[in-house]
Amino acid sequence: MKRSMYGRYGGQFVPEVLMPALAELEEAYDRYREDPRFLEELAYYMKDFAGRETPLYFARNLSEKYGIRIYLKREDLVHGGAHKLNNTIGQALLAKYMGKKRLIAETGAGQHGTATAMVGATMGFETEVYMGAKDVQRQHMNVYRMQLMGTTVHPVESGSKTLKDAINEALRDWVTNVENTHYLIGSVVGPHPYPMIVRDFQSVIGNEVKRQIMEKEGRYPDSIVACAGGGSNAMGIFHPFIEEKEVRLFPVEAGGCGLKSTAKEALHSASLCVGEDGILQGAHTRVLQDRYGQILESSSVSAGLDYSGVGPELAYLADTGRIRPCNVNDEEALEAFYELSRTEGIIPALESSHALAYVMKMAQSGELGELVVISLSGRGDKDLETVFGLKEMENREVCL
Amino acid sequence: MRIREKFAQLEEKKEKALIAYVCAGDPTAEATKDIVSALVRGGADIVELGLPFSDPVADGPTIQAASQRALDAGMNPDRYFELIASIKAGVPLVCMTYYNLIYKRGLERFASDCALSGISGIIVPDLPAEESDDLQTACRKHGIDLIFLVTPVTNEARMEKILGKTSGFVYIVSRLGVTGARADVARSTTEILSRVHTDVPKAVGFGISDREQAREVIAAGADAVIVGSAFVNIIASGEDVNARVETLARELKSACREGRN
Numbered sequence: 001m002k003r004s005m006y007g008r009y010g011g012q013f014v015p016e017v018l019m020p021a022l023a024e025l026e027e028a029y030d031r032y033r034e035d036p037r038f039l040e041e042l043a044y045y046m047k048d049f050a051g052r053e054t055p056l057y058f059a060r061n062l063s064e065k066y067g068i069r070i071y072l073k074r075e076d077l078v079h080g081g082a083h084k085l086n087n088t089i090g091q092a093l094l095a096k097y098m099g100k101k102r103l104i105a106e107t108g109a110g111q112h113g114t115a116t117a118m119v120g121a122t123m124g125f126e127t128e129v130y131m132g133a134k135d136v137q138r139q140h141m142n143v144y145r146m147q148l149m150g151t152t153v154h155p156v157e158s159g160s161k162t163l164k165d166a167i168n169e170a171l172r173d174w175v176t177n178v179e180n181t182h183y184l185i186g187s188v189v190g191p192h193p194y195p196m197i198v199r200d201f202q203s204v205i206g207n208e209v210k211r212q213i214m215e216k217e218g219r220y221p222d223s224i225v226a227c228a229g230g231g232s233n234a235m236g237i238f239h240p241f242i243e244e245k246e247v248r249l250f251p252v253e254a255g256g257c258g259l260k261s262t263a264k265e266a267l268h269s270a271s272l273c274v275g276e277d278g279i280l281q282g283a284h285t286r287v288l289q290d291r292y293g294q295i296l297e298s299s300s301v302s303a304g305l306d307y308s309g310v311g312p313e314l315a316y317l318a319d320t321g322r323i324r325p326c327n328v329n330d331e332e333a334l335e336a337f338y339e340l341s342r343t344e345g346i347i348p349a350l351e352s353s354h355a356l357a358y359v360m361k362m363a364q365s366g367e368l369g370e371l372v373v374i375s376l377s378g379r380g381d382k383d384l385e386t387v388f389g390l391k392e393m394e395n396r397e398v399c400l
Numbered sequence: 401m402r403i404r405e406k407f408a409q410l411e412e413k414k415e416k417a418l419i420a421y422v423c424a425g426d427p428t429a430e431a432t433k434d435i436v437s438a439l440v441r442g443g444a445d446i447v448e449l450g451l452p453f454s455d456p457v458a459d460g461p462t463i464q465a466a467s468q469r470a471l472d473a474g475m476n477p478d479r480y481f482e483l484i485a486s487i488k489a490g491v492p493l494v495c496m497t498y499y500n501l502i503y504k505r506g507l508e509r510f511a512s513d514c515a516l517s518g519i520s521g522i523i524v525p526d527l528p529a530e531e532s533d534d535l536q537t538a539c540r541k542h543g544i545d546l547i548f549l550v551t552p553v554t555n556e557a558r559m560e561k562i563l564g565k566t567s568g569f570v571y572i573v574s575r576l577g578v579t580g581a582r583a584d585v586a587r588s589t590t591e592i593l594s595r596v597h598t599d600v601p602k603a604v605g606f607g608i609s610d611r612e613q614a615r616e617v618i619a620a621g622a623d624a625v626i627v628g629s630a631f632v633n634i635i636a637s638g639e640d641v642n643a644r645v646e647t648l649a650r651e652l653k654s655a656c657r658e659g660r661n
């Protein structure tokens with residue numbers, strides 16, 4: 001298997017202009033991932049800037065209620081409020097070692113954009129972020145945060161005005177400014193080597209869980225549950241457990257308003273569950289598309305999961321049966337958002353609420369076993385307006 | 401007509417080629433037929449017809465908007481091939497599209513549909529040489545040229561590999577960036593032309609929009625100029641489209657006759 005491929009998935013489907021930059025990035029990554037100075041600096045930022053390691057928290061009230069032992073991997077406590085910083089620290093350091101002066105990024109929920117703005121500020125990059133106009137509206141607190149840290153935010157008006165369109169625009173910028181710019185992709189998507197690099201930097205999540213769960217329980221969990229938009233928090237927590245075959249791995253996608261589609265739009269973002277083989281934004285993966293291969297707009301109450309594609313390695317692992325794709329709908333995710341807030345005093349991101357909702361829904365089924373770790377990928381402060389907006393709407397119908 | 405026959409004809413006449421791009425179905429399939437006729441009357445030697453994709457990452461705002469108009473008007477691959485089959489242009493037609501539409505239809509079927517409908521070559525801006533073996537096999541089988549791009553940042557080793565693969569012509573991207581008309585034709589045109597050593601015709605595109613720019617590019621040693629956004633802008637204006645398209649083609653073609661080095 002070529003290194004750029006995961007089974008038949010992955011690859012580098014990008015304009016010729018970008019091929020040298022991808023080669024340069026891969027080379028730099030191979031060099032610096034073993035470089036003591038790079039690793040020392042990475043460790044420093046991870047600890048003193050990001051605040052790692054994050055706790056593995058035993059959710060006692062939730063466990064009692066559902067009758068299984070539930071742990072939360074507290075990525076919501078990472079600086080900025082989500083796992084996204086793990087990746088941006090790693091890539092920004094790489095960019096620095098490569099001599100790049102400028103960072104660009106796409107963002108959906110604004111968490112990756114914020115995490116990019118943070119490293120951009122502290123490491124001294126000129127930073128610009130592309131964000132779908134719809135996401136600018138529903139996540140505007142994050143827009144302010146990015147701006148405060150000196151980042152320019154470009155609203156993207158094309159297509160569905162969400163994450164996919166932001167990636168298109170970031171790619172167009174990169175094609176134009178590739179010589180001095182690093183494109184800091186925010187998930188395990190895009191052309192090789194991004195899915196590999198992002199997975200590796202996010203694997204800190206799973207590596208910590210491995211140690212922490214051994215200390216607390218003396219064994220590995222029966223299952224690990226993580227939400228999947230592009231799939232970076234999922235791959236980050238799954239990857240160290242891939243060889244531990246007895247640990248069941250569940251990526252939870254956004255079921256939106258049900259797994260149906262109109263001519264141009266899917267009412268969900270469940271590309272692993274119901275997508276088909278296709279090529280989107282640099283990679284062969286599973287894609288929401290029509291019968292001609294036009295990409296369908298996705299939808300979800302959570303901006304960070306609202307994406308028509310998914311990381312190629314997840315597509316591969318789903319085909320092999322190693323991971324078990326599933327989904328919950330908007331309503332279920334919202335219920336979980338309220339429930340974790342009430343029972344544990346932790347307000348989860350709407351993205352992470354999908355993972356929580358799946359556990360709440362399936363706890364009694366036996367499918368998850370007795371000991372479950374949930375990736376709590378982010379905190380929910382950014383979502384308060386969305387949630388309260390929906391609450392004010394009569395009887396909280398999300399899917400009208 | 402095969403692309404190489406066209407270039408051979410032009411060689412005899414000591415002319416350089418004008419390659420015009422428009423998006424099929426923008427604003428309607430019927431309109432595209434008339435526009436192609438106008439382009440050919442004006443002197444276009446090859447016409448690229450874009451098959452619109454929902455997510456055209458290599459295109460700037462002009463062609464993005466054209467793609468959207470065409471999609472909104474109902475263009476799709478089935479209708480595209482019907483349209484192509486109905487065009488009797490007398491010049492080679494080239495399909496420019498993104499890889500997912502080809503992949504989804506099936507490489508073999510796509511290449512076969514091209515051959516049956518009268519497409520001579522395919523350009524796929526998001527398919528680099530490394531990923532192209534399967535499509536190349538299908539294209540060879542059906543006698544379709546698969547045209548590759550080189551750019552100012554393509555190094556020696558890649559250049560050699562790509563020039564070994566491209567057929568019909570090599571598409572030289574004269575400057576970094578997406579498609580779109582620009583005021584300045586990149587100075588890097590001369591530089592990159594000096595690095596492209598091949599018997600395959602050299603076509604320069606991205607940013608060329610008027611006679612003066614076309615003349616410069618031809619003088620720098622190109623065998624063809626590719627002009628897209630300038631035509632698409634006229635189509636977008638909706639005013640006197642066919643006549644203005646023809647006039648622009650005629651101006652550009654005149655540069656391809658005079659500008660010869």
Ligand SMILES: Cc1ncc(COP(=O)(O)O)c(C=O)c1O
Nearest residue numbers: 111229230231232233304377378
């Ligand atoms: C808190 C949180 N979780 C999850 C995601 C989804 O991304 P991924 O699937 O790459 O982890 C996002 C994206 O914005 C996010 O903000």
